Amino acid sequence: MKEKKSIAAEHLYKLNSVVDPQVDSSGKGCLYVVTSICKKNDTYISNIYYKSLEEESEEMQWTFGKDRNHSPRWSPDGKKIVFVSNRTGKKQLFILNREGGEARQLTNIPNGATNPVWSPDGSKIAFQTRLCKEESINCKEANIDHTYKTVPLEVTNMKYKSDQSGLWDGKYQHIGMIDISTGELMEITTGENDYLLESWSPDGKYIAISADTHKDKDLSFCSDVFLYEVETSIWKKITSGSGDFGKVTWSANGKKIGLIGHEREYENATYSKLWVYDVELEWLQCLTPDWDANVGDDAIGDFQQGVVTPGMLWGEDNESFVFLGSDHGNTIVYFGHETGAIYPSLIDNQHVYGLSTGGSLKWAVVAISTPKLPGDLFLLNLETGEVKQLTDVNKQFVKEHEFANVEAIQFQSNDGWELHGWLMKPIGFKAGETYPLTLEIHGGPHAMYANTYFHEFQALAANGFAVLYINPRGSFGYGQHFVDAVRGDYGNKDYEDIMDAVDYILANFDFIDETRLGVTGGSYGGFMTNWIIGHTNRFKAAVTQRSISNWISFYGVSDIGYYFSDWQLKADLTDMETLWKHSPLAYVEKIETPLLILHGENDLRCPIEQAEQLFIALKKQKKTTKFIRFPESNHELSRSGKPSLRIERLNYINNWFKEYLMKN
Template sequence: MTEKRTIRAEDLYLLKSVADPQLAHNGVDCVFIETVMLEEENKYSSHLYYINVTEKSKPVQWTFGESRNHSPRWSPDGQSVAFVSDRSGKGQIYVLAVNGGEARQLTKCPNGATNPVWSPDGTKIAFNAALKNGESLSTNISEEKKDKRPVPLEVDKMKYKSDAYGFWQGNFNQVAVIDVRTGEAQLLTSGEHDYQLQSWSPDGKHITVTADLSEDKDQSFGSDVYLIHAETKETKKLTGSTGYFGNATWSPNGRYVGMLGHESEYKNATLAKIWIYDMETEKFNCLTRDSDLLIGDYAIGDFQQGAVTPGILWGEDNHSFYFLATDHGNTVVYYGSLDGELYPALLDNQHVYGLSTGGKVDQAVVAISKPNHPGDLFLLKVTTGEMEQLTQVNEEFLQEVVLAGAEPIEFNSSDHWDLHGWIMKPVNFKDGDKVPLVLEIHGGPHAMYANSYFHEFQCLASQGYAVLYINPRGSHGYGQQFVDAVRGDYGGKDYEDIMDAVDYALANFDFIDVDRLGVTGGSYGGFMTNWIIGHTNRFKAAVTQRSISNWISFYGVSDIGYYFTDWQINSGLNDIETLWRHSPLAYVDEMETPLLILHSEKDFRCPIEQAEQLFIALKDRKKTAKFIRFPEANHELSRSGKPNLRISRLNYITGWFNDYLK
């Protein structure tokens, strides 16, 4: 038998991500997306695959080439699939017949089209399109401007840039409807507002959308659910402008609209809940008001591509539904009902990052990942709890490599809060070994490490490192009080939680070498890495990624700075003293740990000037530091950046720790 090898950063080129399962109404046909990284072309390629969940035959590939094909959605009769493809340049809506033939392009929008939603009778598809005022839904290449000279960017609003989309180019996200047979399209919305398409009512009369229609959008952070009449365009607001609502889905009889949302009681730390609007009584009610359960998938990772979190998925009885929830280091499938029933339908140590029921209550297709399993699709028999694996997309790869397992740990903080995390032993660990430890800290801070595959952790474990990662206060998955506890206390109890975790690991795992500790994290995790090395010298090496170092400048340069600073630090520019006290840069004189700084040039969430300030301050004080700048990359580099840059990033991390901890 051939000995298995350890994993490498470059193995991202070999791994396949399977996501967004969509089960047809017949409960048999399932289409999903498989994504790979193309090394030579240095890009991603995604394709539609089909599987019969009853026969459990080998998946059949439905689209081909080097393009990205995603967002597959079944027609009501199950004979066609609408999807988005960039094969013609920008992403457009295509329709593929199940019985074969070429996919037919439906839209030709100047800036692309997304989010296809079928009408109940299957004759039309609603979709989203980004348009400038007065711009048509169709484009003629000969009419496009040929002058490519740079032009000034005029800015008159605060929300003029975003990490995801760059600088605002004057486009507004509109909802349109296209006739599947004739290709005739018309706008359903217009004006200087962004609308996000949600779902179509079962009688075909209304389309639900979400939007913020307030006048002062710079100071507005809500989202309301609206009904738009598909013919008259008459609009009705279902929610009361009290918070952030979305993921609207209809019960089969059209009486109820279920949605996810919250009333922003704790700003962006507020738990998402399930809300029901009764179309007959016109009453709006929160079903999970008294529950500390977080609705949705808030697990963090660095591998899956194109994962989709659905809203509530109704059963045919118009009374029951399924949904995903984030709970204590797992994402799980829950059953709920209009009577307020809530109980887990699939509760295990795993990350469920995809869910589709086809409108049934007896079975579901779920996408599941675990620390040593990148991800596959499974058929869940809800009544019996049986699980049958449908795909094995990485089976050949997994036969060649050895992956590290993750051992859960639970302990009490110094002030007696329950804390939870994991420790990975190095791959090929032998009893008696003394090994270095790398502490990993997640971003957010309102996110959650989970029982999920993390390529970065596996790369470190393959290099001989133990890996420690926990969910300190501020993390999702442990209730409202826990997630809210970090606000106004950055560098306080959250820092103590992380140090308590290190103390726990050293006290309980004698294979860790106390003199060879490293620390790394990104975004909030980068902030905390900077904070740690400014408050203790117990770590011998550190890698800070897409970090925050100075809250004073962050206020004005981040795409979210002016409100995120207020929400998280509980301070604005009127209180420079507080902002500086929470800034790692204020403690640069105490930083003695060799620091590698990784940052993306086009990171608008934590702009690169945050890294520049820290690097110059360290070098000016003759401290050991190195600065790596990643071109053409944003805040999402580690998750969806250019393949070669993702590989380089991983190798820089392991290389730095190898230099200082080996």
């Protein structure tokens, strides 16, 4: 038998990501998006594929080229699809007939068009675009002045920058509509506010829209759901004005609306719940007030591109639905009923990151990943739980390469809390030998390591490292009390949880060399990496990524800085003592561990000045450190950044640990 190859950072170029399954209303076929990397152009390529659910057949590729073609959505009659493509430069909507032929460009809007939603009769499509307050959706591209001008940025609001989109350019998120036959455009929203298109009612009467319409946006963090009546342009708010709601779906008869959201009881640490709005009675009800699990997909990874998480997907009886929930390192397909009954339809040690039913609760197409499966689509029988694989987008790669084995671990913290995580053995593991260990810490902190593929972990294991990753308190997946426990306590019990995990591994796995321990993490995981090496010298090497080192300077500099500190540390600039006490920079003189610092130049979530301060403070004290600045990179470098830089990042991490941990 031919020996399998180890996984390397560069294998990102060979792997495909499959996401966003969309089953048609007949249940006979499914569209999905496959994304790969063009090494020559250092860009991502996405194309749309079709797979029959009725018969054994090969997948059919419906779009081609080296552009990003994504977000396919079936017309109500299943004869056409609309999708988003950047093939003309900006993202625009295109129409493609199911029977084949060339795609027809539907929009040519100066700022692009995304998020298409069909009208129930198939005559119109609503969409998302961005407009300045003086712009109209009917502006022609030819009339736009593209002359480059350097102008000052006038800032009057606190929310003037975003890690995702950079400095605010004066444009708001708005919703438009286009008549497919005539091309006539209509503005649904206008003004100085952002609106998010949700869904269209089955009778065509309403469009559901979410927005924060509070006057003081700087201090408002809500999202309400509105029903926009198409004929009259009348708006009706159906949520309370104090929570965060979205993912709006309609029952087949249009009498009920499903929502996912919460009332911000624990700020951004609050579990999302299921809600149902009765359209006739005008009554909103929470279906899961006492269900101690989070609705949605909270798994964190570094591989999938363009994941779409659905809301409640209703069945034919207008009372039942399916949805995704996160629990103990898995994402699970749950069946629910408006009476409040909930039970799992698909539960296993896996990450379900996509779900589509086409309107029937007999079958569903799910996207699944595991530590040894980068991701594929499966047909799920919702009645029996049986699954059948539909795609095999990395067949040859999986056949030729060896994936590291992963073992789940369960243990108690020193104060009696149940903790959960995983230990990945190095490739080529041999009993009786000892190996270095790398400890990985996730960001958030409100996220969840899961039974999913992680390219970084596999690359480390391929280089001879065991990899430990756990969900300390603050993580999703283990109850509301657990996720809230980190707020106001950064660097205390969360730190102890992580160190308890290291102690547990050393006590129970004799192949780990306690003299060769490494630690790394990004964002909150970077903060914790900095904190750990300032409080213990147990680690022989560390890599901190897009980290926080100084909560005082973080305040107001990060795009979330002026409120995140209040929510998470429960302190602001009126309490600098607390901010400094929780800052790793305050303990920099105690750091002896060789530290590699990785940071993106354009990171507005954890600005690069956080890394600069730490680097200079360490160098001034003659400590061993190196600082790598990644150009054109924001906070998402490791997940959706420029492919070549993602690979450079992985190699820097591996090489640093090889330099300091591979020497006995």
